[in-house]
Amino acid sequence: METFFSKSDKVQHIIKSFNLTKTLFVSSIIIGEAHTGKKSLARSLFPDAPLVSGKDQKEVEEALEISDELIITNFEKLSNQNTLDFTNKRIIVTADYLGNPELIDDLFAFIYTMPSLQERPEDINYLIDLFIKEASSTLMVDALNIDQDDIPLNLTKNSKSLKRSVYMYIMKLSMNAQDIESVLYGYLLKHLDGNDGYREHLGLFEKPLIEAGLKKFGSQLQLSQVLGINRNTLRKKIHEHNID
Template identity: 25%
Template sequence: MPHTILIVDDEIRLLDVLSGALEALGYASVAAANGAEALNILEREQVDLVLTDLRMPVMGGRELLAEIRSKHPAMPVVIMTAFSSVRDAVQAIKDGAFDYIDKPIEQDDLSTTLANALRLRDALRDNEHLRQELAGRYKFDSLVGNSGSFRAVIRSVGEVCEQRTTVLLTGESGTGKEVVARAIHFNSPRHRKPFVAVNCAAIPENLLESEFFGHVKGSFTGALTNRTGRFGQAEGGTLFLDEVGDMPLHLQAKILRVLQERQYEPVGGSSQRSADVRIIAATNRDLLAMAGEGRFREDLYYRLAVFPIALPALRERPEDIPLLLDLFVNQLSSSLGKRGIQFSAEAARLLSAYRWPGNVRELQNCVERLLIQSKGRTIEARDLPAYLTERPAAEPGAGFPILLDEEAAVFERRYILAALKQANGVQVRAAELLGINERSLWHRLKKYGIAISKAAAAQN
């Protein structure tokens, strides 16, 4: 769809000429004879740029610019002016206009100026859409779970998000620590400022200081220009230190100093810079135990753990898995072109019974794979990966604590499916193979939601 440009000029003949020129450049246009009419059009129609004369009766270009800046701050405005009014045009740029074009207008100048202004407009619009998308993605309703342990997490997020307090997120890999960190940021007064995430385990040790604090040109071999570090990038916002337990001791001391003094010095620099940055750290390690072993600074631990939040493993909140399934289906189905897909009750039960060693991240990856492979509207138990339905036998006593009823149900269901497959779906024969009567088998089939047909038995 072409961009639409609003032309504002009191010379009707020029409006016609400009409309034709814009059409030749591939733009749509609407016209207004004065500033007041232009403001009415902006309230009614979708416009991408305003091209306005500087000197007009009723409302001049500078007055129109002021109104647009007030009511439509993201709208680019290009001023048209005669040579004698260049000084006024320059002042208009200081007041917020994108650029000006001299009259008489040259087609090449018009094309270049409009293209540059619209490129900026599109970038700003994309950034705003991205900001809104991120803010929506990390609202509280994206923190899904009704279990007691996860409700405690949500309560903690609600208590701390309005503050500047340093937060330490702990939990196994894949439990959603970065999701919680982003939720804290996007629900805080800092949500319009950057959220900068850095994985402390993924940066070469010789580059850590430059990565965090930046450097000045010539401070070391290869420092060809000044560089802003992560603290500078996150100014006014939030810096998320993931895998903070992997940070070397010498850097821990420098991070501690920033937390204490709210200042830092770029590598090779000679002046201090302020650090108006909120720190959220995350780890899957026991930092206190590491401090006892001399591998993590105890004073830094207490600086980071002002407000600790422990994220539960997914196996500790299996009742939340159906909610997470709905969340991931809603998030992924549109981008994958797989709308309206749902999990059968038996498939959801099996997914809820699995231990998920990779936690929420593993579940999300599994759902994405199942959506890609899905052929119909419902994902059935037979569509799940084998490791979700077939578990190796374990020695009694291994892996305690366990949920005995769930383990027994998985064991029983697996043998029922195997018997049905061997009996080609004939229930009487399957019951004989299992050493139970047909009525007992029927009750178990109903309990586990197993649909019986010869074809279904072969597929199960």
């Protein structure tokens, strides 16, 4: 059985509404941005219902013929929604966007809107912790010293971009000098070209070196001494790399 966690009042309202009506043979649709947990929510509420994707019109039509209860994901991908008959069936649909409002009103007794992660800050820490454990296991890294507040989060694609943020952060923490050299080698092998490649790609080393030094020492004077370069040279490089 797929589990779904949320402390969001908006999501809890959707769950309560489904629980009140889940015994009725009526159809419902959950609309919201991609990767907000719509499918996971539907699976957790109706664990025994078959699941099909709107990416395959024929598969959906065949499932409707044999099932009284059905979950249809990617509903917006269906090529011919007008032919669907949900009469006397319990159909739970998820979609990334509304599509034809009149058709939606005709097909569904209940229309729910799934909030994005940016609208559910109370759920973000839970997901971060979940992804930290998952990434640490996958990458074989000790997660005990990871502070959630240090992870630069990207919520533009909801859980997908959040998960990538966590994985990238943990992967960077676990890398050693040899790993970094290997990453740079792969990048340069693909992108090195032109007539001024050395100068063009020098920033891959210089910019993070200066940024990390400024954060660590908090002083251009001290950093110039640590790096063994003239302070004016350091200022010039800060300007060249647009470092704040």
